[in-house]
Amino acid sequence: MLDCSTATVPLTDGFGRSVSYLRLSVTDRCDLRCTYCMAEKMVFLPKRDVLTLEELARLSDVFIRNGVRKLRITGGEPLVRRDVMDLFRDLSRHLATGALDELTLTTNGTLLARHADALAACGVRRVNVSLDTLDPARYRAVTRLGDINRVLTGIQAAREAGLKVKLNAVASRGAFEEELDDLIRFAHDGDLDLTLIEEMPLGDTGQDRSETGLSLRHLQNQLAARWTLTPHRHTTGGPARYMRVAETGGILGFISPMSCNFCALCNRVRVSCTGRLYTCMGDEGSVDLRAPLRHSDHATLTAITQALKAKPERHAFDATRLERPAIARHMSTLGG
Ligand code: SAM
Ligand code: SF4
Numbered sequence: 001m002l003d004c005s006t007a008t009v010p011l012t013d014g015f016g017r018s019v020s021y022l023r024l025s026v027t028d029r030c031d032l033r034c035t036y037c038m039a040e041k042m043v044f045l046p047k048r049d050v051l052t053l054e055e056l057a058r059l060s061d062v063f064i065r066n067g068v069r070k071l072r073i074t075g076g077e078p079l080v081r082r083d084v085m086d087l088f089r090d091l092s093r094h095l096a097t098g099a100l101d102e103l104t105l106t107t108n109g110t111l112l113a114r115h116a117d118a119l120a121a122c123g124v125r126r127v128n129v130s131l132d133t134l135d136p137a138r139y140r141a142v143t144r145l146g147d148i149n150r151v152l153t154g155i156q157a158a159r160e161a162g163l164k165v166k167l168n169a170v171a172s173r174g175a176f177e178e179e180l181d182d183l184i185r186f187a188h189d190g191d192l193d194l195t196l197i198e199e200m201p202l203g204d205t206g207q208d209r210s211e212t213g214l215s216l217r218h219l220q221n222q223l224a225a226r227w228t229l230t231p232h233r234h235t236t237g238g239p240a241r242y243m244r245v246a247e248t249g250g251i252l253g254f255i256s257p258m259s260c261n262f263c264a265l266c267n268r269v270r271v272s273c274t275g276r277l278y279t280c281m282g283d284e285g286s287v288d289l290r291a292p293l294r295h296s297d298h299a300t301l302t303a304i305t306q307a308l309k310a311k312p313e314r315h316a317f318d319a320t321r322l323e324r325p326a327i328a329r330h331m332s333t334l335g336g
Contacts, residue, residue: 010067021268074335079111112154188250195253203330263314282315
């Protein structure tokens, strides 16, 4: 007999794309204020608007029962939420049953040293750590608040706990281009993959992105003059293209939403910490899941299924219009 608590009905959007990957934001708060992500003075949500731990766990259960195989916890900074490790402990049961292939997180790394062992104990195998520079002064300038030593200690702790670490760096014009060779060497010498991300025009940060935005096509051409890059078949099913760097033996990823549209393969949706479902990062549209969640799992699934029918075929970022945000929400609402 069919067990309805475990039966899976793969979630599919209106273009026939299966949705097997959920990015769940657990907070909009952060201990940093990266210049490309947030304004210097941010107003955060009142805590009462944020889903409780139980709601986050139940919402995840609904997605997992219906075909989500990969779950990434994000933020804001997920590790600033006090009870986040309880959520990881709760979600780890889906790894134990085989319902979930991967439970992971994206973090700025400042609190990773404190949590690395517990994350590994919950079955987390890989973490993405955001690091745009190795220069302590520039790290401080980019993050407005950060101490790079805490991130480096966090990466070390994660490695010692047996976690695979991937570095994410948002590409920008100027110093980033000059320092990139050092970042590549640092990553690959430490057996860390590195992925470069094009800056996306999300949210007003008080800065003009047309002055900082850097096309990864352009950057890749620059890199190809100094490094031997060959396309690599490595894939995470996501939007990144990968290159092997012959001189280091390491892998370099390129996520280019502005200069290269990858939507045909999109397998993901995002939920904000208030329970709003976003089927496309490059679209303002979202659907409330909190009210249905407070009603029943069935109502939640119905709301998800209906929202997926309206998932856009592709995002509409325009690389020639960076001076104003294309989308009002900040990246920290959904966590990338
Ligand atoms: N706080 C965590 C962190 O920094 O890793 C998780 C949330 S953060 C919003 C997720 C990723 O989005 C980070 O790698 C960050 O560098 C990236 N990001 C933030 N704002 C961005 C933007 N405007 N364009 C592209 N990537 C951005
Ligand atoms: Fe915080 Fe991450 Fe945004 Fe930086 S990118 S301000 S660490 S949420």
